[in-house]
Amino acid sequence: MKVTIVAGARPNFMKIAPIIAAIKARRQEGRDIDYRLVHTGQHYDKNMSGSFFEQLGIPEPDANLESGGGSQAEQTGNIMVRFEKDLQEHPADVVLVVGDVTSTLACSIVAKKLHTRVAHVEAGIRSGDIRMPEEINRLVTDAITDYFFTTSEIAGANLSKAGVPGERIFFVGNTMIDTLLKHQPNFVQPAIWQETGLKAQEYIVMTLHRPANVDQEQQLKALMDAIVSASRELPLIFPVHPRTGKMLKNIGISAPNLHMIDPLSYLEFNYLVQHAKAVVTDSGGITEETTVMGVPCMTLRDSTERPETCTIGTNELLGINPAAIAPAFEKLFNNEWKPGGIPELWDGKAAERIADQLLALG
Structure with a gap:
């Protein structure tokens, strides 16, 4: 299986880092899975230097589309034009998008129009505030996604209410927490x-x-x-x-x-x-x-x-x-703050579940 992984902003890279590690581990075991990492260049971040990738164990992207700048519409259009060319030159079995940034929306649309399956990591989360650009991105992406990887049962329920069949929803946990738990001993x-x-x-x-x-x-x-x-x-x-x-x-x-x-x-x-x-x-x-x-x-x-x-x-x-x-x-x-607990499956193994499910989907 060939998976094209899309990231466009700093939080995206923190979410995809453990997925890449899990895919690499399975490939080393002889499993039929490989990935290509595409950075849309949506956000320029001075902290996104080589050291950022090195610290979090993220390989350098296979492509940087350099699509940053401009209005929401200009940025969306730039990403779509450049990602379409990249995906045509490097076909994939699945395009995996994460989160809710403009790149998530734009690359999902391109993939579907090129008849490529889309997997959305962090699918189904909803704020209920349509004024947020991120909420629009979530709604549109989930309307055309094939496989939904969710961080919580609540997110899965949101998708079910929208008519998504249960067999396409996979409750896997939170890859952002995978990254947090892995690197907690290395905080500086x-x-x-x-x-x-x-x-x-x-x-x-x-x-x-x-x-x-x-x-x-x-x-x-x-x-x-x-x-x-x-x-x-x-x-x-x-x-x-x-x-x-x-x-x-x-x-x-x-x-x-x-x-x-x-x-x-x-x-x-x-x-x-x-x-x-x-x-x-x-x-x-x-x-x-x-x-x-x-x-x-x-x-x-x-x-x-x-x-x-x-x-x-x-x-x-x-x-x-x-x-x-x-x-x-x-x-x-007054020491009256609630102690809190950790949500189900926020255990550092979400990416492993995603990689295994991608293999099962074939």
Whole structure:
């Protein structure tokens, strides 16, 4: 079986790394499976250097389509044109896409129009918020996918409600957690630890990048003021997304305990998360990682496509009203935060299940 694996952004590579390792292991056993890795170039990330690939054990892509930049429509079109040529030159039995970025949508459409089967890793997750570009990508991709690899029973139920036959849904677990558990022993203490004299359980990590939180100056300022006020002067370590950085400069936020730093590598960032008292974020993926590491997490969103991080894990959905922040911090400081548990099959073996299922599908 020839599998073309598509990745377009940094989180995609963290999700496909264990799948590649599992395919390689089975090939070494003499099984009939091989892969080709295509990087669409959707996102340019200065941390996506050779060291990023080396640290996570990801081979260099077989092709980089260099499709970044432009509007959503321009980017989608560029990816489709370039991926169509690549897939025609390198036919596959299955195109495997992950997550919910523009590349996921674009390459799924191309594959289906070239009569190639599509497998979607992280299929079926839904936020219910159609205003999110990611939600549109999820819905369209899952409408044309052949094989659905899910991270939770909830995701499988979403697909069943949409009419997907049960024999095409495979509950395998979460490949992002495969990567986390594999590399947890290798986390690296970032420079900010020594620079600010951080101590375990005595600082807060925060990330913000979603439009609802950062595109309006008043909203961003209100959120930042509320977080600073509620933090009881604990250090706030804020690796700043470029999108957020532009707005922060405009509103001039500063506080003695607020440390705004450049984005960190995967191993450095998760070192901070693992030892933090809590995380404040609007990222979906981080809520999965905090759940597995048992770190309290406050999510500044009105909905989540990963409800298991709330119902089972350490995450709480606060919404985007700044007034919700102080009560959440009070609960944290009063040691009343829920301990949380780990969702089913988030055990570091999801990629192995995916590779075995691909072989079974033939």
